[in-house]
Amino acid sequence: xxxxxxxxxxxxxxxxxxxxxxxxxxxxxxxxxxxxxxxxxxxxxxxxxxxxxxxxxxxxxxxxxxxxxxxxxxxxxxxxxxxxxxxxxxxxxxxxxxxxxxxxxxxxxxxxxxxxxxxxxxxxxxxxxxxxxxxxxxxxxxxxxxxxxxxxxxxxxxxxxxxxxxxxxxxxxxxxxxxxxxxxxxxxxxxxxxxxxxxxxxxxxxxxxxxxxxxxxxxxxxxxxxxxxxxxxxxxxxxxxxxxxxxxxxxxxxxxxxxxxxxxxxxxxxxxxxxxxxxxxxxxxxxxxxxxxxxxxxxxxxxxxxxxxxxxxxxxxxxxxxxxxxxxxxxxxxxxxxxxxxxxxxxxxxxxxxxxxxxxxxxxxxxxxxxxxxxxxxxxxxxxxxxxxxxxxxxxxxxxxxxxxxxxxxxxxxxxxxxxxxxxxxxxxxxxxxxxxxxxxxxxxxxxxxxxxxxxxxxxxxxxxxxxxxxxxxxxxxxxxxxxxxxx
Numbered sequence: 274x275x276x277x278x279x280x281x282x283x284x285x286x287x288x289x290x291x292x293x294x295x296x297x298x299x300x301x302x303x304x305x306x307x308x309x310x311x312x313x314x315x316x317x318x319x320x321x322x323x324x325x326x327x328x329x330x331x332x333x334x335x336x337x338x339x340x341x342x343x344x345x346x347x348x349x350x351x352x353x354x355x356x357x358x359x360x361x362x363x364x365x366x367x368x369x370x371x372x373x374x375x376x377x378x379x380x381x382x383x384x385x386x387x388x389x390x391x392x393x394x395x396x397x398x399x400x401x402x403x404x405x406x407x408x409x410x411x412x413x414x415x416x417x418x419x420x421x422x423x424x425x426x427x428x429x430x431x432x433x434x435x436x437x438x439x440x441x442x443x444x445x446x447x448x449x450x451x452x453x454x455x456x457x458x459x460x461x462x463x464x465x466x467x468x469x470x471x472x473x474x475x476x477x478x479x480x481x482x483x484x485x486x487x488x489x490x491x492x493x494x495x496x497x498x499x500x501x502x503x504x505x506x507x508x509x510x511x512x513x514x515x516x517x518x519x520x521x522x523x524x525x526x527x528x529x530x531x532x533x534x535x536x537x538x539x540x541x542x543x544x545x546x547x548x549x550x551x552x553x554x555x556x557x558x559x560x561x562x563x564x565x566x567x568x569x570x571x572x573x574x575x576x577x578x579x580x581x582x583x584x585x586x587x588x589x590x591x592x593x594x595x596x597x598x599x600x601x602x603x604x605x606x607x608x609x610x611x612x613x614x615x616x617x618x619x620x621x622x623x624x625x626x627x628x629x630x631x632x633x634x635x636x637x638x639x640x641x642x643x644x645x646x647x648x649x650x651x652x653x654x655x656x657x658x659x660x661x662x663x664x665x666x667x668x669x670x671x672x673x674x675x676x677x678x679x680x681x682x683x684x685x686x687x688x689x690x691x692x693x694x695x696x697x698x699x700x701x702x703x704x705x706x707x708x709x710x711x712x713x714x715x716x717x718x719x720x721x722x723x724x725x726x727x728x729x730x731x732x733x734x735x736x737x738x739x740x741x742x743x744x745x746x747x748x749x750x751x752x753x754x755x756x757x758x759x760x761x
Contacts, residue, residue, distance in 0.1 A: 292688045292720055297334060299692050299713035300327070304338070305362065308345040312694070312706040315488040317369055319360040321346060321399040322459055323711050325406035326658050330714025332413040333721045339410045340423050343403065347430045349394050352387015354437030356403065357394035358456060371484040372507060383515045396515040397454045397507070400531045401438060404431045404538035408545055415548075425549050431542055438535060439559070441517040444525050445584045448566035449532050453522040454506050458531050458599065460637065460651040461503075462495040464644035465581045465595045466526070472585070473523050475501025476508065492648050493704050527590070529571045529579035530599030534662075536563045536606045564608050571600075577616040579603050596625050596639035597651075598659045604666035614670060621663070622675075627698070629675055633682045634660045636698035647697045648704055655698035657683060661715040677726075680719050687716035 303309045308319040309327045316323075324346045331339035349360040361374040374393035382388075383396050407427050411418040418424055444451035452458050455466045478497060481504050485494055495503075506524050513520040539560040543553035571579045573592055579600040584590040601621050603609055609617075621628045625639045634655035638645055646652040660683050667676035686701040687693075692712040694705030 290684075290688065290720075292684060292716060295688065296330070296692065296713040296717045296720075299708045300331060300334065300710060300717075302708065303710045308342055308360070309710050310362075311710050312488075312708060315485060315694075315706050317365045318362050319346060321356055321358045321360075322402050322658075325402040326661070326711040327714045328406045329409050330711075330717040332410045333717045336410060336414040336417050337421070339413070340418070340421065343407055343410065343427065344423075346403075347427060349389055349392055350430055350434065351383065351389070351394075353441065354433035354435075355386070355398050355441075356401075356434050357388075358397050358399040359395040361393040361395075363393070368482075369484060371482060372504065376507070377511060379515075382511055386515045388515070396511055397457050398438075398452075399457060400459050400534045401434060401450075401538050402534045403434065404545065405534075405541040407431065408541035411545070411548070424545050428542075428545050428549055428551065431538075431545070435535065435539065435542065435559075439563075444517075444522075445527055445570070445582065445590060447527070447570050447589075448562060449527045449570055449582075450535055451525050451527050451584060452531060453510060453517075453520075453525055455499075455503060455524070456507075458526075458528040460530070460597065460599060462499050462649065463595075463597050463599070463651045464638055464642060465528075465593050465597050465599070466524075467595075467644065468593060469524050469526055469583045469585065470499070470502050473502040473505055476504040477501070480504070489705055493650060495650055523585065525584040526593075527570060527582040527584065528599055529567065529581065530602040532563060532567050532571070533579075533603040533606050536560050536567065536603075536608075539563065540607050561608060564606055567603060567606070568610065568613060572613060574616075576620070578620045579617075595644075596620075596642060598626070598635060598637045598656075601626065601635070602659070602662055602666075604670065605662055607669070618670070618672070628663070629678060632698040633701045634679075634686055634696065634698050635663055637695075640698075647699065650695070650705070653698065654695040654704050655686075656695045657687060657709075657712040657715050661719065664719065680723060684716055684719055684723070687712050692716065 300309060303313065308324060310317055311320055311323045324342050328339040328342040331342060346356065346360060350356050367373050367375055377393065377395045379388040379394045379396055380390055388394065407424065411424050438450045442450045455461050455470065475498060478501060483500055506522065510520060510522065539556045543556035546553040546556060570582055573580045576596060578596060581593040582590045583593050601617060604614065604617055620626065621635065625641055626635050627640055628635050636653050636655050637651045637659060638653050644652055647654060660679060664676050664679045664683065667679065686696050689701060690696050690703035691707040692709050693703035693707055694709040694712065696703055
């Protein structure tokens with residue numbers, strides 16, 4: 274890591290830090306009564322994958338509140354199975370966020386696709402990390418989960434969600450999910466979208482007003498040209514009635530991050546199915562099929578990472594020659610071929626992403642890329658959800674020292690940045706919003722894991738000291754001496 278591999282005493286023993294109390298204050302302050310906003314100024318509604326990550330952290334404060342977070346989101350699920358990327362709070366003034374409910378007009382324009390009648394949402398989606406979140410929340414308190422029927426109620430909704438993605442959204446016909454808007458993969462202005470977006474005619478600047486610049490520096494945000502194209506794509510999708518079968522989008526991309534999270538969630542769905550007495554086999558089989566398609570369509574052996582496929586570039590689309598953190602996220606796929614996982618690990622630790630060497634946290638885009646910008650949203654800054662996923666992937670693959678180092682850096686950066694939305698990957702300097710909910714939530718989750726590891730290490734150390742003492746006293750196990758002392 275930058276500076277030094279040595280960690281401060283606060284980092285080596287996170288339980289002594291003020292991180293927990295501050296993270297709790299962020300989550301309590303952003304709670305609305307039924308869900309959590311990412312941040313009150315910039316993002317005053319409920320966001321889909323934000324709520325999934327937030328629930329993962331909330332389970333350490335209140336399992337019931339974490340369940341409520343996910344239940345509130347899925348109450349806005351459409352009839353066709355999609356989970357919208359925003360659920361609007363009707364109490365928020367219309368001008369506070371753009372594009373708001375008056376732009377999307379989901380309850381009327383999306384009626385044919387099954388949009389809810391009594392609430393307003395957006396019409397696009399975000400990455401499907403929800404089943405993984407549900408499974409982790411359940412595991413935090415299985416008895417409460419069973420008593421509330423949490424998994425039994427969410428399981429059919431999750432199945433419908435995945436069915437929508439693997440059915441209506443397989444636009445390339447190759448077995449992978451496609452996204453139809455740069456907001457859907459969650460990495461809004463990634464350089465991966467520059468080429469696919471270049472053929473989109475932007476909406477005229479005077480036809481919309483960006484509310485995001487009221488709350489953040491322009492140098493940290495997408496450009497006006499980006500926004501014009503976002504608005505054009507969203508308008509076209511809305512005017513089609515959000516019906517995927519009747520819509521041929523100008524922007525259609527197979528993203529490795531979205532598909533990797535779907536595979537991880539299918540594996541979690543297998544666990545959920547088994548827990549409620551359903552067949553987990555169908556989910557394991559789908560995870561295997563998705564993994565095969567992911568490798569076949571998006572793996573690039575030359576760059577040793579997964580790339581996006583632009584479906585509008587030629588007959589079967591073409592791989593986009595840009596390295597983004599989305600291409601590292603398949604490390605979380607449990608059944609990824611071993612040789613590909615090893616190559617992907619080399620890429621993560623190499624000069625393009627600097628894991629364990631030149632950065633504090635993994636950047637969202639290639640450090641050596643032509644479009645790298647350490648400040649501008651998804652064109653270089655490090656994001657906590659991406660690094661949480663990579664930390665989890667490293668641990669699953671047995672790279673424990675790398676996982677521990679990344680976890681320590683994430684905890685340190687979260688606290689020192691004021692739980693920033695994102696940070697400079699090399700310095701950890703805060704960018705975007707502060708008191709950001711998924712940063713606080715995921716820091717809580719990493720902290721809980723670190724404390725668990727510390728307790729286990731102390732227990733193991735005590736056991737070793739006990740054995741050493743027993744050996745010195747001539748008793749290999751120590752049990753006999755204890756019994757003799759008790760008997761005497």
